Amino acid sequence: MNMDDLKLSCHELSLPVTEKCNPISRDIDRVNGKQMVQILRRCDAEIFEKKDHDPFHQRLYSSAVIQTMVDVAKRVEMMLRDPEESVIVLSGCGTSGRIAFLLVTSFNEMMKAQKQKQICSYIIAGGDRAMLTSQEAPEDDPALGAHTLEKICAGKKHVLFIGISCGMSAPFVAGQLDFCLQHLDIFTPVLLGFNPVHMARSEPMQGCSFHFKDVAERMTAEQRHEKAFVLNPVLGAEAISGSSRMKGGSATKIILESILLAGHEAAFRGKRTTPECISGWITASEMVYETTYSHSDELAALIHQAGESLRMKAHVYYIGWGTLGIIGLTDASECVPTYGADFDDIRGFINNGFREMKNKEGDLSCLGPEFVIGHKDFVDTILPSLSQNDMVLFLFAVNDDLHEVTALADQVRRRTSNLHAIAHDLEKFTIPETVCNMFGTILRITWPFSSEEVNSVVMRQRWELSTKWCLNAISTGAHVLKGKVYMNYMIDLRVSNSKLYTRAINILQRFTGCSKSECVRALLRAIYSTEDLSEDMTSADVWKHTDAANRRDRVVPTALVMIQCGCTLTEARHHLDCHPVIRDAVNACFNSSKTKSTVD
Numbered sequence: 368m369n370m371d372d373l374k375l376s377c378h379e380l381s382l383p384v385t386e387k388c389n390p391i392s393r394d395i396d397r398v399n400g401k402q403m404v405q406i407l408r409r410c411d412a413e414i415f416e417k418k419d420h421d422p423f424h425q426r427l428y429s430s431a432v433i434q435t436m437v438d439v440a441k442r443v444e445m446m447l448r449d450p451e452e453s454v455i456v457l458s459g460c461g462t463s464g465r466i467a468f469l470l471v472t473s474f475n476e477m478m479k480a481q482k483q484k485q486i487c488s489y490i491i492a493g494g495d496r497a498m499l500t501s502q503e504a505p506e507d508d509p510a511l512g513a514h515t516l517e518k519i520c521a522g523k524k525h526v527l528f529i530g531i532s533c534g535m536s537a538p539f540v541a542g543q544l545d546f547c548l549q550h551l552d553i554f555t556p557v558l559l560g561f562n563p564v565h566m567a568r569s570e571p572m573q574g575c576s577f578h579f580k581d582v583a584e585r586m587t588a589e590q591r592h593e594k595a596f597v598l599n600p601v602l603g604a605e606a607i608s609g610s611s612r613m614k615g616g617s618a619t620k621i622i623l624e625s626i627l628l629a630g631h632e633a634a635f636r637g638k639r640t641t642p643e644c645i646s647g648w649i650t651a652s653e654m655v656y657e658t659t660y661s662h663s664d665e666l667a668a669l670i671h672q673a674g675e676s677l678r679m680k681a682h683v684y685y686i687g688w689g690t691l692g693i694i695g696l697t698d699a700s701e702c703v704p705t706y707g708a709d710f711d712d713i714r715g716f717i718n719n720g721f722r723e724m725k726n727k728e729g730d731l732s733c734l735g736p737e738f739v740i741g742h743k744d745f746v747d748t749i750l751p752s753l754s755q756n757d758m759v760l761f762l763f764a765v766n767d768d769l770h771e772v773t774a775l776a777d778q779v780r781r782r783t784s785n786l787h788a789i790a791h792d793l794e795k796f797t798i799p800e801t802v803c804n805m806f807g808t809i810l811r812i813t814w815p816f817s818s819e820e821v822n823s824v825v826m827r828q829r830w831e832l833s834t835k836w837c838l839n840a841i842s843t844g845a846h847v848l849k850g851k852v853y854m855n856y857m858i859d860l861r862v863s864n865s866k867l868y869t870r871a872i873n874i875l876q877r878f879t880g881c882s883k884s885e886c887v888r889a890l891l892r893a894i895y896s897t898e899d900l901s902e903d904m905t906s907a908d909v910w911k912h913t914d915a916a917n918r919r920d921r922v923v924p925t926a927l928v929m930i931q932c933g934c935t936l937t938e939a940r941h942h943l944d945c946h947p948v949i950r951d952a953v954n955a956c957f958n959s960s961k962t963k964s965t966v967d
């Protein structure tokens with residue numbers, strides 16, 4: 368191993384699992400749609416890996432993890448038995464907050480249908496607008512997290528608080544957990560994340576004397592007295608390094624659904640929560656994983672199609688019904704911070720808009736075009752100018768309004784044949800062939816459940832998970848095909864919070880082999896758009912940098928080119944303008960620097 372390789376592997380070893388590069392997907396930027404599906408399939412398989420003798424990491428099926436899930440489910444049961452005095456709060460930033468919203472909404476709907484009190488509540492950093500756009504500043508604010516939590520729990524005697532941070536890094540969540548730890552008479556805090564505790568983030572947080580790792584360690588100490596719980600199975604690295612919306616988001620959904628449903632069964636059906644019943648729920652999700660990826664040909668065709676649309680600077684539109692619409696909206700909105708995409712590259716729409724979302728803050732459509740999400744809006748604003756290059760993808764299940772599906776599909780078909788679908792039905796309750804025939808590619812999954820399950824929340828949750836896996840594959844694959852990924856790194860990420868700032872520096876170090884301080888300087892030059900960094904700029908704290916970076920495009924690629932080619936900011940931008948595909952730009956500059964060093 369030469370010196371550079373050694374430096375590289377030391378650097379990789381220092382990263383937490385959730386930020387590491389997954390060896391399975393290292394060449395994802397060089398393969399076709401079919402191979403991409405196989406890579407994603409193998410990466411997702413790691414969620415369910417049973418490494419009984421892995422001495423370092425606990426996995427989802429490890430007995431300690433299952434036992435903690437049982438313990439937390441018992442707390443859910445206690446809360447449900449005392450609904451007047453209790454509340455269960457799920458909280459997170461970005462994807463974690465969106466999953467919290469989805470889980471709470473469907474759990475509350477189920478409670479309502481059974482005439483029980485709805486005691487679940489969600490918090491997403493930045494409020495409901497963060498469901499559709501990435502809200503940077505609030506994620507980094509621990510005091511805001513604590514304050515928001517305190518407000519929604521006012522007057523309650525028992526609070527089960529579940530703080531989700533896949534990377535065990537979000538200051539907003541750390542502030543909330545710290546608040547709970549100071550009030551253990553009322554709060555039972557649970558931390559859900561996917562790193563071992565010693566890998567939790569240990570960088571300073573705004574206005575705080577402690578960091579995330581301190582909080583995680585205090586939580587672990589309290590777990591011995593069953594006053595707090597840490598649920599942190601390791602899932603292996605993400606297919607796109609650091610993209611916790613993928614495995615992290617899916618595992619969050621699987622774990623919390625199992626816990627909430629087990630608690631519910633115990634409270635209302637007298638079914639005691641045992642490790643066997645929890646692992647049964649997880650196995651059911653594993654079956655959803657297997658069934659979904661068994662449709663790899665259709666999935667590859669959809670990835671290819673979406674990649675073509677993005678490459679031609681056209682659009683991908685997800686038209687979803689009910690919670691499948693929410694999965695579509697979520698997947699689409701995540702492409703902006705992950706790939707530096709425009710909000711309308713991939714866009715989601717849901718039937719009845721915000722009425723269907725049932726979010727706390729109601730209709731947000733006046734906040735801007737990103738918040739215009741109803742099917743009617745799609746028909747009024749997008750359909751008239753839809754082109755053949757735009758891809759339209761319907762997301763629905765057999766118990767959605769198929770008349771509505773057919774009518775809208777008819778309208779779209781009059782403008783384009785680039786219309787496809789992901790559809791779920793049951794062996795005993797199938798979608799009519801006439802409906803299926805309206806779509807070019809239809810990824811139709813016929814689930815082997817009985818027709819009594821058709822209206823059950825459990826069935827719907829499985830369809831959501833399956834749709835999430837498909838859409839994550841489609842939007843990731845399409846951006847890879849567009850050239851927005853280098854190896855398996857999201858090199859054009861938006862540097863919009865402190866975690867992403869650290870990730871950007873890691874990426875620069877990874878590719879240039881330069882020191883951290885050199886990479887920081889290049890990044891700051893790109894962020895502040897200057898050759899001469901002032902003292903004010905270099906000494907400002909991270910939050911000032913991320914605030915400025917959030918208003919700039921191509922920050923990381925610009926810094927990368929500047930370092931690699933030893934060029935000025937203007938030259939780097941010119942180079943990127945000449946190579947609109949970021950992967951090509953990076954390749955070209957690596958090649959030119961190789962030639963240069965050979966000549967030197």
Ligand code: F1P
Nearest residue numbers: 460461462463532533534535537
């Ligand atoms: C929260 C989060 C991610 C998002 C981006 C920024 O992460 O908002 O959901 O994709 O990476 O951070 P976490 O706290 O769940 O690790």
